[in-house]
Amino acid sequence: MVTDGQTGTRIDEVGNGIYRISTPISAEAIPPHGFSFNRYLIHDDEPMLFHAGLRKMFPLTRDAIATVMPPEKLRYIGISHMEADEVGALNDLLAIAPHAEPVCGKIAAMVNIGDIADRQPRALADGDTLATGQRTWQWLGAPHMPHGWDAGYLFDTSGDALLCGDLFTQGGADTPPLTESDILGPSEDFRKGMDYYSHTRNAPALMEKIAATEPRLLACMHGSAWAGDGGALLRALGRELEESETG
Template identity: 60%
Template sequence: MTITNKQSGTNVHEVAEGIYRINTPVAIEGAGGFSFNQYLIVDDESLLFHTGPRRMFPLVREAVASVLPAEQLRYIAFSHVEADECGSLNEWLAVAPQSSPLCGAVAAMVSISDLADRPPRPLADAERLSLGKHAVRWLDTPHLPHAWECGFLMEERTSTLLCGDLFTQGGADLPPITESDILEPSEAFRHEMDYFSHTRNAGVLLAKLASTNPTTLACMHGSAWRGDGAKLLRALADSLSL
């Protein structure tokens, strides 16, 4: 793990081949420690998943620059429209002049075509995009865990599911990647601060994600996780059905 900003504690760690977790721990009043993660896929057409909140942009940019020049980014991607997902989207588009927003078709239609300073590259459900050695596939997951436009990216070469707000873990001092259980702590966090929409389709959508058989789950908050991702996603479906 490389600390890129001593004051904030922002750090970078390679969680799968060519995929880097950028993490900034924070203290949130009344909620204790928390963290924000972005994931950088380094390739011929490099991709950043999640931008971080707008005010965190200098920290994330500094972290990206420790791996590759920020202006080389080709895609600025995110799961859904929310400040920590795409709050600094336009700042990234300005820094990386060849980049485009990358999101699902619904997000492009209802928000990003208007909010972004450049037109988005929308992805249909199950659409595949080659980055070079890596390739990502977009998976629509409306309202899972929240937002109509929600979806995730599956990186096929490393079997890494960029799973956004799923398995959100509280705490600011967690390992970059773990093989320990994250379902129990993430469910404890959900019960305290329920951020799920509780869509009727949760079980079907989680089965869809499980069918990709991920071996790394790139969580937006807390540790990334390594193991049998399909089994863990099915366990989350069981927990949500209780």
């Protein structure tokens, strides 16, 4: 459903109670094919937004959330790692949601979020869990994967979904909300054109740790969300990364 006709911002349910909020950016602004900035609303007893979004997109994010629930009832705002598209609107969201807490890894809390956020974050160590009601999320620490010392992801322990940050970043402004088609090829094309991976020597072990969760939904922050055998796709990404290092 389009929630802002001027920007094309839309919200779509891509999983049971998991909503993708996406704002497309034109090819004129981000050549050659445009781009998209996604946020994910987890509509649960204690609702969570994963990625606060860019500061200038705050009204778009707020209005999209309002089509599903009152934005002031947000309980958690999750952050994968420190970048403007993840934390830009954090304090604006905290201002309208009086009971909301930032949620991030311990490194992010120590070096960034504990200082810039108007409310103290809930800092998660690798393996820690966070219950939002019907779902329980586990923090997967993934330093430098694909970038950021503080990087990590939230995995629904039922196996339903992985909030996978900048993994599988796809270019393009007009991507479907949810797909079962190939996203590895497009994401590898994007990576080869703009090398945003850290090339950490721990990549194989980190990718296997993430793949072992065997998610059925990958909630990508740029491009389409993806449904299918997430473990297999994550391992395929791991092989691509290994080959790019050895080749």
